[in-house]
Amino acid sequence: MSQAQRQLSLGAFLMAGGHHIAAWRHPDVASDPLDFSQYKRAAQIAEAARFDAIFVADSVAASTDAIASHTSRSVYFEPLTLLSALSAITERIGLVSTVTTSYNEPYHVARKFASLDHLSGGRAGWNLVTSDAAAEAFNFGRDAHIPHAERYSRAREFHQVVRGLWDSWADDAFVHDQASGQFYDPAKLKVLNHHGEHFRVQGPLNVARSPQGRPVVVQAGSSETGRELAAETAEVVFTAQTSLAKAQAFYADLKGRLAKYGRGEDELKIMPGVFVVVGASEAEAREKFEQFQELVEPEVGVALLGRMLGNFDLSGYPLDGPLPELPLTENGQQSRQRLLTELAGSEQLTLAQLGRRIAGGRGHHSLIGTPTQIADELQAWFEGRGADGFNVLVPHLPLGLEDVATQVVPELQRRGLFRTEYRGRTLREHLGLPYPRNPFFT
Template sequence: MSRSTRQLKLGAFLMATGHHVAAWRHPDVPAQAGLDFAVYKELAQIAEAARFDALFVADSLAAPTGPIASRMARSDYFEPLTLLAALAAVAAVTERIGLIATSTTSYNVPYHVARKFASLDHLSGGRAGWNLVTSDNAAEARNFGREEHFGHAERYRRAREFHRVVTGLWDSWEDDAFVRDKASGEYFDPDKQHLLDHRGEFFQVKGPLNVARPPQGYPVIVQAGSSESGRELAAQTAEVVFTAQPSMAAAQAFYADLKGRLKQYDRSTQSLKIMPGVFVVVGDSESQAREKFEAFQDLVEPEVGVALLGRMLGNFDLSGYPLDAPLPALPLTESGQQSRQQLLTELAGKDNLTLAQLGRRIAGGRGHYSLIGTPGQIADELQAWFEEGAADGFNVLVPHLPGGLRDFAGGVIPELQRRGLFRTEYEGRTLRENLGLARPKNQFV
């Protein structure tokens, strides 16, 4: 396949002040960005002008707690669907860029999720995407009447059924069901309405949905699980996968494994886009890029880095361990991200890192592959991953917002375009069209 027909896909990962845990302390970063719509409006316009495929907003249903929580900046930020609806509907903000929001299957119910994402797809003219997650934060349980989080296997059984119900509800109506014929008095064609009437292990949902079928048929389904259960769910249901991979070799193995699972579900390899996360710091020279990065690293308090580490390992409290001690042996968590726990444990052992060193190491990329250099150096690496079977594109993480995104859009994007690796204009108006994904047929027709 030539470059003219295969180009990489790019998502802009928006995390309030930036992906670096200390970004909010940097003088160039608006510390209140999590609740400042003007900041998000600027980010969306930067990304769309650069022709990113989508904006991606993650989510958690619990604020940080504990002795270090007051020093971390993930306690106040917009609910993703509300934010993306505003970016879609407010005049002159966005027109083409995709809008992907996280919504957990553990602490939601299918009808609400189906209705909200169908509404976002209509508001945006077909640009919505649902990042289906099972919740890796055990602290969410107590905000929803549970003493304990769901176990790993149960979370994935629930997610599989949740997906079946949501997609069934999106198919409640055929595309032309709503005739709205004033002369005859018929608002919709009853033969084109379909009741789901689902009864399963976790849910009983009759339907139909009280929103017309989304413009895309289904909003694009995104997932981020890389455990064995996560991979199998992705092979069965996902159209885009976000993943954290520490090296090209690891990314190639993940790519081959996940693409290889598609055949058993009668899916083509083109029906799933694998987009590893990449943490990027751009400079006019490599030394300038490293100086930028170290300015953020210098703001990392050791205790904050270790608190972030404990959260990412599966909600372990590591505050009782000496900062200069090695990472203690931890059980494989039932409640957290098993794949991320394995990745970070292997990183600590390979480089013989202390807790403080490991916390500092992940303060920016949080386990994702990191690139620090010039636009040309960064483009070289992205091109190699793309052309050598490690990625279909990338979910771009920058240390700070909006500056880091502006650096990538102004430096790396033109370099990728010059090489013929990235679009100069959008292919269509919907997220599916721009990602090259087929519009799903209604399962009841």
């Protein structure tokens, strides 16, 4: 595809209240994270702006420490239940959710996403993660988190099983012939009979092959192991990159791994996260952002930092001191730990300053300015081969997303970088991904 033909993809990363850690305290935000109306309005805003997808993250453990009582991140909807509800009040936009491979079973995941794909007419996407929160282990009969290497080994096989289950039936297996009484053609059924290191799954899946062949597979790991798994299995990668140069290096590295798996560059879309605050002027945008920053209690920012670094307790370190040297965690987010350590060192930030710095975008690239300034930066990353699109984070919902949809998106459309109308109905069509053939029925 030529540079002139390329158009970027946009995802709307929805989080209750918004991405800023103090968003729930802002007067324009619903303080209850279980207020469905904020998700409904955000999904409708994103669809009206022709976003490719909305994305919902997840964790299977609640935050219950002292700091958690000062944030709205302790309770949230189970994401597939939420997306199923949103599928009924939207028509085109993709519906992507995080589900961990560490504390689920492949049959459950395959069935739920296939069901969502049918309910939505082909709009489902699975963000495959291995879990960075060690506390999740204690909810599933374990005394400790699964080690990093084992989590990725399990994830690779997990994906293999889920994909095999999604291909249980040929596209035309179900004939629904009322006259003859034949419901499906037995010759077009594949029983998986998987026997591996981590799983034994017979199959078949009790859901027909989905409208887009298979739900889209998304991943967010940026460690060496995560990149290799993404190159082998992912169709979209979410990543946190803080500069164009780093984004370009990541983009080139990941795209360069595809050939050994027999994949072309267009078969994987890389979408860095961007935290966006829009204003009529740069001063207005910064004033909006500072309204949220003023609501951040220093201890809350530092607690968020500790979790992102791999669940370290930083409460005993002075707020005006530097980030202490920490061992590279084996079980947390290794790539995010490196990113934040580099950020603290390059800008000489104190612990409190670093916690406040990540209170909005959690280490993602931040764009605070006018629609033109923001579009300029997105265009530079896109045309400079640092991104195929972006996963957009906003400080508060739904108004922050509405700012992006009504001010930044029209600027991207004027430049010919983003669609003005949907051209397809499925998430694969939005992303420009091919319909996957079923290897069992060629």
